[in-house]
Amino acid sequence: MRAFAHLLDRLSLTASRNAKLTLIEDFLRGAADPDRGYALAALTGALSFDAAKPAFIRKAVEARMDAQLFAWSYDYVGDLAETVALVWPARPGANREPELSEVVEALKATSRAEAQKLIEGWLDALDADGRWALLKLMTGGLRVGVSSRLAKQACANLGGVAIGEIEEVWHAIEPPYGDLFAWLEGRSERPSPDAPGRFRPVMLAQAVDEAVDFARLDPADYAAEWKWDGIRVQAVSERGERRLYTRTGDDISATFPDVLEALDFEGALDGELLVMRDGAIASFGDLQQRLNRKTVDAKLMAAHPAGIRAYDLLLDGEEDLRGLPFAERRQRLEAFVGRLSTTRIDLSPLQPFETWEGLANLRAAPPPGDPAIAEGLMLKRWNSVYEPGRPKGPWFKWKRDPHLVDAVLMYAQRGHGKRSSYYSDYTFGVWREDETGDRKLTPVGKAYFGFTDEELKQIDKFVRDNTVERFGPVRSVRADLEFGLVFEVAFEGLQRSTRHKSGVAMRFPRINRIRWDKPSREADALSTLERMLD
Missing domain, CATH: 2.40.50.140 (Nucleic acid-binding proteins)
Structure with missing residues (x-):
């Protein structure tokens, strides 16, 4: 637990992305299994504990000290975990410091009734840094400036592989990721990514530099379409498994059962999740009513009906299309969407243009209707394959001026x-x-x-x-x-x-x-x- 606490402390005080990457990589290289696997799961948001809630932590600390004094301390510090870590009145005679894996496995198995006693014993055994790390782990709010993708990049660096290879297998493995580390360290084969309904790493766009990029690029080499003001999703229906992922691979299927029901196909679509009424796009504010909810009721779904505006096809039946040029994928996408019998999935139309000046005019003065609430334009090179990450040159985003x-x-x-x-x-x-x-x-x-x-x-x-x-x-x-x-x-x-x-x-x-x-x-x-x- 001490090594994990030290890692979180260093990460919270480090601003540089590369420095954070090095810290995580060094930790993964030096820590033992299964602790490093559970640390990786915590950094990527793959851990949650039903038995450990902030209310339990408050109850535990208020049983040890004056509630008003704690309230004043919390108001001054502003962070629950940090406040409790600093003010916790430990009792002598505590047991040894727990290992990270011991904490995780106990919290996964314990009941709510037993959780408070466990938490108090651990807090007594740990120092202030350890208590802070423990409470951050339990509540799931690490807030140390590390994204899930950065942690996966550290894994990729550890094994000398591309991050796309990590993302390909991520939804087929589980904490504490013993098979992942065995592969990265050359002790076994790569875990199979062949899990039905799995996430496929997305391709991202570079921001366009009008003065530099347009001077060297030929407009005839690129297709243009609106950059829709929703959230990027990947809709997968594969061998009986249906999933809806964000662009970072988070599974949001439970939040959009109406969209999941519409995935009556075999394949994987890349597109924009939007609220759509009678084929017209609603504002992002409407979509926000549906986001970040654990459950949705029929009334909310009826008031804010969600759908997907598709702009790429990654899997058609059992055929992986990512190695094909965009022009061919686009033709396949048009045929694919044309075969669907749902109104919840439609096609993102291409915007014809001949010159960069003409495209700039379109961006500045879009026609009435849906494009009026688009964020800008997307440019995609006709011959570009679907490449994970953010390669330079194939795709550009040209957002409107703020x-x-x-x-x-x-x-x-x-x-x-x-x-x-x-x-x-x-x-x-x-x-x-x-x-x-x-x-x-x-x-x-x-x-x-x-x-x-x-x-x-x-x-x-x-x-x-x-x-x-x-x-x-x-x-x-x-x-x-x-x-x-x-x-x-x-x-x-x-x-x-x-x-x-x-x-x-x-x-x-x-x-x-x-x-x-x-x-x-x-x-x-x-x-x-x-x-x-x-």
Whole structure:
């Protein structure tokens, strides 16, 4: 457990992607089985424990110390695991420190009634770093800046193989991945990827550099289609198994049973998951009503019917098409979708163009209808094979330029992980006239990225120095016509929303820059955003 705790601590304090990669690779090379396999499962989100919930942790610590003192400590620190790790009043005579595999296997087998006693014993035996790692493991919220793909890349580096080979077999193996490590270390053959309904690593696009790329590329070599504003999915129906995956391989089948029912074919489609009503695409906000839910009811599915707009075909029957050029895959896709008897899957149409200038005009002024809510355009070379990862040259994404508005900071909340000591989640607003003609701020969005570490420290100090009210972990800062901190906010899109007091909701808002120089009264008005909607 100590080695795993040390790994998480180093990862949480390391900003560099390559440095994180090296830390994980070194750990996997030096740790023993099955501990390293369970550590990999934790980093990739493959572990969950029904018997260990945050409520159990709160109950355990409040049985050892004053509940109000713990509440104050939690409010100050801002992270449950870190707070408990620091304040836990350990009892003498605790057993030895548990191994990581011992913790995982016990939590998988224990009942909820037994979990609290186990947790207390482990917390007594571990030091502060070990307690923090244990609690992060139990709650599943590591928050150490490591994606599932980065952990898989460390495995690939360990074995000197391409990450696509890891992703091909990932859904056919289980923690603690003894067969995976045996292959990577040359002790056995590669695990078979031949699991029905498996995920196939996706091909990604490079962002286009208009000045450089268009000067060297021939438009006749590329097909264009809209970049739809949903989420990338892979729909697989293979030998009786139906699955719906995100582009990172997360299985979201349970959240979209209506889509799963429509997969009445043998093959694997690449496409965009969207809410579609009578063939028309709804806004991303509609799709958000369906995302990140463990269960969905009939009412929600009827109100927000999901479907797939297909743009590539990876498997046709039992034939793997990924080695074919895009032009041929596209012909196969058109025939494949044409044979389907469902309205939940349709075809992403190609957009004819002859010059880059003509395509730029289309991107700037799309025709009415669905393209008006697309994110931009995709460019795909006609002769490109379907290659996992992000190869340079075959595919490009040409997103629309982001919208910009000036907004005033209204509320701030503590972050998580290495940001748990800083106010790093910001709610901002724009000016709105009330019935009497007075200008008041109304919230329009929330952002927690787009600034440097140094800027974070400056904003955090501003929040602490100008707090006017507290609401649990949230602080209200001074924001009026005479005083306030202005953010230039960039966002990808805007839509009407009955859930927000302002009546609008932003798509992917981020802090573009901090306008220390701009008076708060000169920030934008809600009418500016309403004109953008129109």
